[in-house]
Amino acid sequence: MTLSTIINSFEVEGNYISSETIVSGYINTTYKITTSKSSYILQKINHAIFKNVEELSQNIIRITEHITKKVSDKNEFVLKVIPSKSNNGFHKDSEGSYWRMFNYLENSTTFEVLESKEQAFSLGSAFANYQKLLIDLPEPNLFEVLPDFHNTPLRIEHFKNAIAVNFENRKENAQEEIDYLLNLTSEMGEVVALGNKGKIPLRSIHQDAKLSNILFNTINDDFCIIDLDTTMPGYLCYDFGDAVRTGMNTAGEEEKDVSKASLNMDLFKPFAEGYAKSSRDFITKEEIKTLVLGAKTITYEQAIRFLADYLNGDIYYQTSYPENNLVRTKIQIALLKDIIEKYDEMVEYVLTQYK
Numbered sequence: 001m002t003l004s005t006i007i008n009s010f011e012v013e014g015n016y017i018s019s020e021t022i023v024s025g026y027i028n029t030t031y032k033i034t035t036s037k038s039s040y041i042l043q044k045i046n047h048a049i050f051k052n053v054e055e056l057s058q059n060i061i062r063i064t065e066h067i068t069k070k071v072s073d074k075n076e077f078v079l080k081v082i083p084s085k086s087n088n089g090f091h092k093d094s095e096g097s098y099w100r101m102f103n104y105l106e107n108s109t110t111f112e113v114l115e116s117k118e119q120a121f122s123l124g125s126a127f128a129n130y131q132k133l134l135i136d137l138p139e140p141n142l143f144e145v146l147p148d149f150h151n152t153p154l155r156i157e158h159f160k161n162a163i164a165v166n167f168e169n170r171k172e173n174a175q176e177e178i179d180y181l182l183n184l185t186s187e188m189g190e191v192v193a194l195g196n197k198g199k200i201p202l203r204s205i206h207q208d209a210k211l212s213n214i215l216f217n218t219i220n221d222d223f224c225i226i227d228l229d230t231t232m233p234g235y236l237c238y239d240f241g242d243a244v245r246t247g248m249n250t251a252g253e254e255e256k257d258v259s260k261a262s263l264n265m266d267l268f269k270p271f272a273e274g275y276a277k278s279s280r281d282f283i284t285k286e287e288i289k290t291l292v293l294g295a296k297t298i299t300y301e302q303a304i305r306f307l308a309d310y311l312n313g314d315i316y317y318q319t320s321y322p323e324n325n326l327v328r329t330k331i332q333i334a335l336l337k338d339i340i341e342k343y344d345e346m347v348e349y350v351l352t353q354y355k
């Protein structure tokens with residue numbers, strides 16, 4: 001199946017000229033497609049993870065249409081789904097693979113590590129703004145395409161199962177990390193417990209609020225949030241937390257030198273300011289109190305997810321070398337330790353932003 005055949009199943013303008021692979025994320029496979037008239041993003045959807053592509057596509061169409069309606073018509077820097085000729089949001093090829101297309105946003109760039117305080121402010125503001133835009137998404141609720149996605153206690157169960165799987169006796173290489181993470185289990189269920197008690201509401205949030213999921217415009221200060229697959233009901237602090245995990249870490253997720261990972265307080269401050277600026281008119285007092293808890297919980301959760309995948313034999317995340325998931329775990333643990341160290345300072349700073 002060639003890419004030029006695939007794109008003929010979509011409503012694209014012009015004739016196929018070329019394609020290039022874009023390294024982005026661990027789940028789907030992404031290409032930039034150039035035609036004689038325009039450029040597009042083509043993605044092969046990871047069907048092993050996203051089992052219900054129909055619901056996934058419906059969510060993304062609803063979200064992108066809602067956001068397009070709410071931002072100015074003149075704004076070209078928004079994500080749009082390119083309809084397929086048969087199924088609307090996606091195309092299933094003769095080999096059973098699922099594909100989808102988006103417009104390609106010209107003059108855009110992503111970052112693995114933040115480069116300035118201004119970018120940190122934008123990151124905070126961008127995800128709060130995304131959450132705000134979704135508040136009046138017309139009923140019904142978005143499909144929960146990956147149920148229990150940030151259910152940390154359940155993730156802990158999966159982690160324990162993976163320890164029992166112990167693929168190729170990998171436990172031997174990871175005993176220190178396993179022990180450290182198991183020791184923390186009792187304090188990582190707090191967000192879910194607050195939600196179950198009704199103290200914090202479920203809202204439509206991004207749930208993969210990584211720094212690399214923001215396209216920054218290179219000619220003005222605009223930005224666009226991408227990778228909307230996991231946008232579904234969850235708690236605000238998950239997005240705040242994921243943005244801290246990926247944007248305020250002095251090391252990128254793929255860094256191999258563990259000593260480089262830490263929480264950058266100089267970036268956390270403008271990030272918290274940006275988040276507060278765009279969330280202050282909808283966030284509740286209880287939610288404000290959970291934001292930094294979200295950073296700790298999500299960083300912990302990511303550490304056990306990477307380690308579980310290592311112990312299961314790398315069946316979930318794409319890897320490029322055998323110890324990749326273990327090294328990713330070590331980076332998350334180093335960051336987590338620093339978040340725990342700076343926790344009180346972070347909480348205090350967040351609280352002052354909402355005064």
Ligand code: GN1
Nearest residue numbers: 024025026027028208227230253302
């Ligand atoms: C995955 O799609 P991608 O690669 O940005 C994962 C996130 C993790 C992330 C780790 C559907 O995101 O939950 O936080 O890797 N997405 C899914 O960086 O599992």
Ligand code: MG
Nearest residue numbers: 025208227229
């Ligand atoms: Mg994603």
